[in-house]
Amino acid sequence: MEKxxxxxxxxxxxxxxxxxxxxxxxxxxxxxxxxxLVKQDVALARQVIEGDVLTDDWNYSVEEKALELISLQQPxxxxxxxxxxxxRVGRELERVGDYAENIAETAIRLADKGPYFKPLVxxxxxxxxxxxxxxxxxxxxxxxxxxxxxxVIPADDEVDRLFESLYEELIEYxxxxxxFVDQASYLxxxxxxxxxxxxxxxNIAEMVIFRExxxxxxxxxxxxxxxxxxxxxxx
Numbered sequence: 001m002e003k004x005x006x007x008x009x010x011x012x013x014x015x016x017x018x019x020x021x022x023x024x025x026x027x028x029x030x031x032x033x034x035x036x037l038v039k040q041d042v043a044l045a046r047q048v049i050e051g052d053v054l055t056d057d058w059n060y061s062v063e064e065k066a067l068e069l070i071s072l073q074q075p076x077x078x079x080x081x082x083x084x085x086x087x088r089v090g091r092e093l094e095r096v097g098d099y100a101e102n103i104a105e106t107a108i109r110l111a112d113k114g115p116y117f118k119p120l121v122x123x124x125x126x127x128x129x130x131x132x133x134x135x136x137x138x139x140x141x142x143x144x145x146x147x148x149x150x151x152v153i154p155a156d157d158e159v160d161r162l163f164e165s166l167y168e169e170l171i172e173y174x175x176x177x178x179x180f181v182d183q184a185s186y187l188x189x190x191x192x193x194x195x196x197x198x199x200x201x202x203n204i205a206e207m208v209i210f211r212e213x214x215x216x217x218x219x220x221x222x223x224x225x226x227x228x229x230x231x232x233x234x235x
Contacts, residue, residue: 008073015065015086016142019093022058023138026093027131029055029100030197034127037107037190038120045111048104055097062090078211085211089141092200092207096134099193099200106186106193113183117173122166123187126194129159133201140208152205159198166191 029048036045066083069075075083110116133155140149170188173180209215 008069008075008079011065011069012079012082012086015062015069015083018058018062018065019086019089020138020142022055022062022090022093023134023141025051025058026055026097026100027134027138029097030103030127030131030134033100033103033107034124036104037110038124040107040111042108042111045104045107049101052097052101055094059090059094063087066090081211081214085141085207088207089204092203096197096200099197102193103190106190110183110186113186117180117183120187122162122169123190123194126159126162126166126191126198129155129162130194130198130201133159133198134204137201137204137208140205144208144212146209146212149205149208153202156198156202159195163191163195 029051032044033048035041036048066087070080070083073079133152136148136155137152139145140152167188170184170191173184
C-alpha cells in the first residue's frame with residue numbers, strides 16, 4: 001500500500017501541475033502567434049497578446065506559493081531544489097510567453113506590409129523545432145527524466161544553425177532594395193524570438209537535471225562529454 005502524500009508533497013505536486021498547465025498555455029500561444037504571422041491574421045495575433053496576462057498571473061502565483069512553502073517548511077537539499085526548479089521554470093515559461101506576444105505584435109505590423117516577398121519556410125521550421133524542444137523539456141519536467149532533458153540541450157544547435165542561415169539570407173534581401181527592408185527586418189526579429197524560445201527550452205531542461213542531480217550547468221558537462229566521445233571516435 002502506497003504511503004499517503006503529506007500536505008507538503010501535495011503542495012509541490014500542485015505547483016508542478018500549475019507549471020504544466022502554464023506550459024500548455026504558453027505552447028499554444030507560440031503556435032497561435034506563428035499561425036497569425038503566416039496567415040497575417042490580425043485578430044488571432046491580438047488574441048495572443050491579450051492572453052499573455054494569464055501567463056504572467058500564473059507565474060506570479062507559482063512563485064508566491066513556492067516562496068510560501070520555502071518560508072513555512074524550510075526545505076533542504078532535494079526538496080529545496082524542487083521548489084527552486086518550479087520557480088525558475090515558471091520564469092522561463094513567462095519569458096516564452098513574452099516572445100509569443102512579441103511574435104504576435106510583429107505579425108500585426110507585417111500584416112500592413114502586404115504579401116510576403118518570399119514564402120515563409122525557415123521561420124515555421126524554426127518554430128516547429130523550438131516548440132518540440134519546449135514540449136520535450138516539459139515532458140522531462142513532469143516525468144523527472146534527466147535522459148529526456150539531456151536530449152533537449154543538443155537540439156538547440158539546429159535552431160541556431162537555421163537562425164544564422166536565415167539571418168544572412170534576410171540581410172541579403174535588405175541589400176537588394178528598400179522594398180525588402182521592412183519585411184526582412186521584422187522577420188529577422190521573429191527568427192531571434194524563436195531562437196530565444198529554444199534557449200528557454202534548454203534552460204528548463206537544465207533545471208530538470210539540476211533538480212534530480214544537483215548539477216548546476218549540465219549543458220557544459222554534456223558539451224564536454226560530446227567532445228570527448230567525438231575525440232575517441234577519431235582516435
